[in-house]
Amino acid sequence: MSSTVLVVDDAAFMRMMIRDILAKEGYVIHEAVNGRDAVDKYEEIHPDLVTLDITMPEMNGLDALRLIRDGDPQARVLMVSAMGQQKMIVEALEAGAMDFLVKPFQPTKVLETVKKCLQTTPH
Secondary structure: OOOEEEEEOOOHHHHHHHHHHHHOOOOEEEEEOOHHHHHHHHHHHOOOEEEEEOOOOOOOHHHHHHHHHHHOOOOOEEEEEOOOOHHHHHHHHHOOOOEEEEOOOOHHHHHHHHHHHHHOOOO
8 A cells, every 4th residue: 555645845846846756656645835734634634654844834844743743643754944954953853753854855865765754663
């Protein structure tokens, strides 16, 4: 059975990039446009993994991560950030994110990291 991934980013082209990379490998993709949308969609579909942008309007990725993990401590969340957001990445990892990707990213790195997250038990 294919793993389900919720791709969360306020930039449509970033969602499309991640979706294209993962869909080619057979992942089932759902999308959300901000943190609030991500929390709602997570509760609705319970994906196997969430790729979550850190900087978004309405609700940022850190707040969404905390709400998702509060509702489901086993949630697998992979943070996506721009260069220079190390402090927020550290905060996200402390809040329960499994790993992170830095934009711009290589398709092979995305696939590698997603596979690793899906094979790891959330902590």
